[in-house]
Amino acid sequence: MIKIPLYPEYSRTIELLKIIEGINTQDFKNMWNTVWGLRGTPQNTVDWKDPDSWIYERLDGKDKEIALKIWLESNKKVNPRWTRGDQFLMSGYKLIEEVKGVYLLTEIGKIFVSSIQNEVIKQIDLEEGLIQILVQLSLLNKGKRSDLLEDWEEYTRNNSNLKQDSVIKDYLRRRLVNLIDRKYVKREGNIYSITDKGISYLEKVNKNNPKPILNKETELNKLIDQFTVEQRQILKNYLKETTPYQFEHIIRDLLTSMGYDEVEVTSSTNDKGVDVTGISQNGITTVKEVIQVKRMLTSNVNRTVLDSLRGSLHRFDAFQGTIITLSDFAKGAKEAAFEKGAAPITLINGEKLIDLLLQYEIGIKRKTFRYYIVDENYFNNEDENVD
Structure with missing residues (x-):
């Protein structure tokens, strides 16, 4: 059942999980609420793509400490302001839990972060429609995002509670970004195609799945x-x-x-x-x-x-x-x-x-x-x- 909005790249979620394990849960939540509440003005604009500037200028104390930890320990790959999708994924699939006031990886979470291709990720891919997108691309050979939309809309009608066209399109776009990040899909301009790595992964998922996909x-x-x-x-x-x-x-x-x-x-x-x-x-x-x-x-x-x-x-x-x-x-x-x-x-x-x-x-x-x-x-x- 498709349920995760703002779908993230797994590489980024894995980085975030490793970093926040052991962090006080309330401190993290306070940091997140503070960061999300920050706003720029026409007179004082903020480039949210540049945490190197706004973390130092806008945050202090524990908020600044945790935001810097996420930004620097991820080698500047995880922007502390843009982690909502990661948090939705972590909570939606119980990858992390609160134990005595701190974050700890669950057994599922430990498997998730162990590699970029494992049983937990495969199951999430099946649930969240990423395998469906790979199947469509394997049939299409190559095409625009609009070429995928008709079958994707039908799939989401049967496998989610999504109703609005704009939301359905956004779910497709973000999942394609995830697959591109994992090298399963290649994008040239506005044309998408499945890679050899993507075909290999699709065949592997199909072989081990009790209900054949292919x-x-x-x-x-x-x-x-x-x-x-x-x-x-x-x-x-x-x-x-x-x-x-x-x-x-x-x-x-x-x-x-x-x-x-x-x-x-x-x-x-x-x-x-x-x-x-x-x-x-x-x-x-x-x-x-x-x-x-x-x-x-x-x-x-x-x-x-x-x-x-x-x-x-x-x-x-x-x-x-x-x-x-x-x-x-x-x-x-x-x-x-x-x-x-x-x-x-x-x-x-x-x-x-x-x-x-x-x-x-x-x-x-x-x-x-x-x-x-x-x-x-x-x-x-x-x-x-x-x-």
């Missing part, structure tokens, strides 16, 4: 994902074999499907470093854009290419540009793409290009695979109107 539906979806990965590689191989002329026309078809108007391939008639032009819709404004297509296979596109394209924008009365390549971009090109005061240049590498071709179905065909599963909740719900 069922036939999971395996079926994994096979579909594997097939899709194979097709992505086949598509990329085809693109590598195209001529520059063919590649430019593929990009033309893609831009047209993306909603660009007046898309023209120009490279055969100009030598200005521009291969395709088009007009994109940006809100209520139409913007002329020039696109350079680099079918490079062995080296990354460097900043020189970007500067050259940016310098040619005025010849086409364009305000922005795009560079598309099958390879990737050098660090200098990435840093200069949205340079302050300069025309923006969008960079699309090989992986992003494949994503777009799949999304807009250029050079591929979308297939629908239909299957049926029994709705267990339908049979478990009792209808009060039935005699």
